[in-house]
Structures are given as structure tokens and as C-alpha cells.
Amino acid sequence: MKFDVAIIGGGLAGLTCGIQLAEQGKRCAIISAGQSALHFSSGSLDFLSYRPDGSAIDNPLDALAELAKHSPEHPYSLLGAECVKQMAGQAERLLQDCGLHFNGSIDHNHLRVTPLGTLRATWLSPVEVPTAAINSPLSWKRIAVVGIEGFLDFQPQLAAGSLAEQGIEVTTDYLHVPALDRLRNNPSEFRATNISRVLDLPENTELLAEELVRLADDVDAVILPACIGLENAKSVSLLCARVGKPVMLVPTLPPSLLGIRMHQALRRRFQQLGGQFMPGDSVLRAEIDGQCVKKIYTRNHTDIPVVADQVVLASGSFFSNGLIAEFDRIYEPVFGLDVLDASQRGDWTQENMFSPQPYLRFGVKTDQTLRGTVGGKPLSNLYIIGAVLGGYDPLQQGCGAGVSLVTAQYVAQQILALAEVAA
Structure with a gap:
């Protein structure tokens, strides 16, 4: 060869x-x-x-x-x-x-939100990831950190605790999407990539949006674990449009959907x-x-x-x-x-x-x-x-x-x- x-x-x-x-x-x-x-x-x-x-x-x-x-x-x-x-x-x-x-360029680093809610300096971040300028706070005053019921690879309370220390008003909750029940019953399969394959289906993205509208009524932005957008890159932008405010993603434990x-x-x-x-x-x-x-x-x-x-x-x-x-x-x-x-x-x-x-x-x-x-x-x-x-x-x-x-x-x-x- x-x-x-x-x-x-x-x-x-x-x-x-x-x-x-x-x-x-x-x-x-x-x-x-x-x-x-x-x-x-x-x-x-x-x-x-x-x-x-x-x-x-x-x-x-x-x-x-x-x-x-x-x-x-x-x-x-x-x-x-x-x-x-x-x-x-x-x-x-x-x-x-x-x-x-x-988001980002070689001229300036920025801060990205980690799964623990802390801020880490970096060069480039996927546009769905929440970011801030170096030495600057996040632009939102009220954030809902929303996990997925039964999903152990992201704990919203941990992220919320770190964000609250930065002076942000944070609420936590869990999504209840029936389409995930089959995966939820098998913990070894309840991983970010498999969840995304379900949530990326248009009908399930709509159900997810309805849940987020309910949970995000009085906040400026929503943070989710990165469990959507693997098969359909437009899923997150569709959620933002449907919810009417930023819906951001943070990485989970591996396997990492964003990676x-x-x-x-x-x-x-x-x-x-x-x-x-x-x-x-x-x-x-x-x-x-x-x-x-x-x-x-x-x-x-x-x-x-x-x-x-x-x-x-x-x-x-x-x-x-x-x-x-x-x-x-x-x-x-x-x-x-x-x-x-x-x-x-x-x-x-x-x-x-x-x-x-x-x-x-x-x-x-x-x-x-x-x-x-x-x-x-x-x-x-x-x-x-x-x-x-x-x-x-x-x-x-x-x-x-x-x-x-x-x-x-x-x-x-x-x-x-x-x-x-x-x-």
C-alpha cells in the first residue's frame, strides 16, 4: 500500500x-x-x-x-x-x-464553564458552551442548571454550588422525558451519546423544549449536560428558539458528546x-x-x-x-x-x-x-x-x-x- x-x-x-x-x-x-x-x-x-x-x-x-x-x-x-x-x-x-x-480566537483566551460549575481558561469552546471573558463574570444573573433524571454523569447541584459562589442566582431541577425511560432502565446504556440519539429526534426535541419552557420561566439562561446535538447539530439552536433564551451545554463524564x-x-x-x-x-x-x-x-x-x-x-x-x-x-x-x-x-x-x-x-x-x-x-x-x-x-x-x-x-x-x- x-x-x-x-x-x-x-x-x-x-x-x-x-x-x-x-x-x-x-x-x-x-x-x-x-x-x-x-x-x-x-x-x-x-x-x-x-x-x-x-x-x-x-x-x-x-x-x-x-x-x-x-x-x-x-x-x-x-x-x-x-x-x-x-x-x-x-x-x-x-x-x-x-x-x-x-467561540474564541488566538488573540484572547476566555473562561468556559466546567461540569463542576467552575471557570477554566481556554482558547476555543463550542458555541453551545457558556463562556466569559478572562477576569469577568458570566453575563447571566439567574441560571437554571437542569440535569436528566437517572443520569449519573452530571450532577446539577455540584455545578450550581460553584456558580452560586460567583454571585449567580441558581436553581436546579431534573428533566422528565418519557422517551428516555427505556435507556434509564439500563444504567450501562444511560450515557450522553445514547441519550442524544433519542433527544435529537424532532418529536423528542419538542418534548424537551416543553419541559425547559416550564423550568426556565424566571431565569436568564439554562445549562444542560451535553446530551443533545450529536446526530442533529441544529437541536440546540432549535431549543434556544423554542425556549426563548440561551440553552447552553457543559460536558459530562466520558464518553463526551462534544468531543x-x-x-x-x-x-x-x-x-x-x-x-x-x-x-x-x-x-x-x-x-x-x-x-x-x-x-x-x-x-x-x-x-x-x-x-x-x-x-x-x-x-x-x-x-x-x-x-x-x-x-x-x-x-x-x-x-x-x-x-x-x-x-x-x-x-x-x-x-x-x-x-x-x-x-x-x-x-x-x-x-x-x-x-x-x-x-x-x-x-x-x-x-x-x-x-x-x-x-x-x-x-x-x-x-x-x-x-x-x-x-x-x-x-x-x-x-x-x-x-x-x-x-
Whole structure:
């Protein structure tokens, strides 16, 4: 199987890199081992949210210079501020072209409401998610936080408690929609995605609207768990029109409807462009000749290798088995790439679980153009993007999605530039 580019990993980084390449006519394959981490995400995308002291960042582009000083191995620091700015803007346009609609821009972070009712700084949030400017309150004085009877993955009282601490008048209640009774009787099936498939039916959306009209009579806005809009993206806007006031969504415990919807839109766009998506397959090994990846062997295709001019590793971190941790070492399992880590296991973690954990910065080392290295020497046609990269803490710094999108766009640009030179 011959491709221009083979991408290992079908998450945010792999898909957006593949989309950018496919839009320029490259024949791409994405080898995806399992569910994307997007299925477990909030649906919002962080770029650079927090300083080392924990304070929220308003203008993330202005913070890149300071980041380069205290985190020189961060992917943003390797690429440089001007490049990062260009790639972030390019990523925003790509997401929009995929039919994804967000509030926010690279110029300013904003605050989004979490499932616990707290506010977290971020870059882009789905338009259905309630947001506020940094250091500003939500724009509503009275909010109804409404759960779903029997749905355990969202607790309206917890969210209401945090919102009330912000000076907002909050009421809580539960929806009683008979169409959900069959799902409710089977707790293992009573999850956000399955609920959405029921509520997205027009007749059930209307029943939901009638319930919300009753519950939202004397409030300025309604907050629901993200259990609607998976199959019918217009469901939420229809609710807003029917109720006559904002109906907003916050993510639930996984599986996350907002994250799944994003993954579906990206995969759909990639395949519409002619990309080959290979789900449920994993790369077992690679054949390297000199400093060049020649062949990739996968579990499903056994002795039939994937051959590509360029290879992109977007396999994720420990969660996705892009990195493997054993008792005395951490390694990248496909190519045996150099890894940024700590040699002593005792240095992998901090005793205080709420402190920044060193292992979160572990990942693959690269050169300045994000090519992976073995023994300090870069492989000429292997690029590294996304969560498998080392040098940054996606939780403490709030930059996981940004790193995925920026590095994906940068590597796509590098590959396209090489193709132009070769032509």
C-alpha cells in the first residue's frame, strides 16, 4: 500500500495534519488503533492557559516569550512565536472549514464553564458552551442548571454550588422525558451519546423544549449536560428558539458528546478529501534503512506493508500507548525514538498529587523541524506531532490541544514544502 504520507494516530493531531495535506492533493492514510482521546475530552481546545504560578493567561501569544525562557523544550519554543501564531490561525480556519463552530480566537483566551460549575481558561469552546471573558463574570444573573433524571454523569447541584459562589442566582431541577425511560432502565446504556440519539429526534426535541419552557420561566439562561446535538447539530439552536433564551451545554463524564462530535466532523472531512482512514489497526514495527523509514507493518495487514514518502507519528501519550512506561524505563514502541524523561523512577512523580507531575512532560525528542531522532540523529522522513511530543505539561500549562493543532499544521506545511522542492 503506497501513500504520499502515512499518519500513525487518528486523534486531533493526526486528523488535522491529514486534512491539511489532503486539501493540497496528497494521498494520505491514517492508521488509528482505537478511540481517539477526543472521545474523553471537554470539546474545548486549550492553547496556553496558565502561567507557572497558576494565574490565567489572557493573551496567549504575548506569553510565548516568557514560555520560551522557562520551557525551552516546549514545542512552541522550538517552533518560535511567529510560526506558532501562523499555525494557530491556520488551525482555526481548518476547524471552521470542517463545519465546527467555536467561540474564541488566538488573540484572547476566555473562561468556559466546567461540569463542576467552575471557570477554566481556554482558547476555543463550542458555541453551545457558556463562556466569559478572562477576569469577568458570566453575563447571566439567574441560571437554571437542569440535569436528566437517572443520569449519573452530571450532577446539577455540584455545578450550581460553584456558580452560586460567583454571585449567580441558581436553581436546579431534573428533566422528565418519557422517551428516555427505556435507556434509564439500563444504567450501562444511560450515557450522553445514547441519550442524544433519542433527544435529537424532532418529536423528542419538542418534548424537551416543553419541559425547559416550564423550568426556565424566571431565569436568564439554562445549562444542560451535553446530551443533545450529536446526530442533529441544529437541536440546540432549535431549543434556544423554542425556549426563548440561551440553552447552553457543559460536558459530562466520558464518553463526551462534544468531543465525539468534533472527532466525527474531522474524520468526515478527511475522508471526503479522499483520505484513507484505517480504524482498529495498530502499527507493530517499522523498517528503517539508514535514517529513512521505508515500511510500516500493521496488525491487520500483517505482511503487506504501508509504504509512504513521509511518515507522521501522532500516536498520543501514555493514554493511547504512544509512550510505554515500564518499571525502570519509558520508551516509544514503534521506532525506538529518543525520549525526554527522567532516568530515576522516583523523579517521575511528585508526592503531592496536586503538584505538576514530571511524567506529563515526558515524550519524544525531535530536532527543530519536529523530526524524530534515534541516538541523537533525526530520521529524514519521520515527523512527530501532538501528545507524543515531550517538553510540555498539557494540564498545568493548559496547552494540549494547541500543541496538537500547531504541530500538526507545521508538519503538514513542512511536508508540502518538501514536495514543492522535489517537483
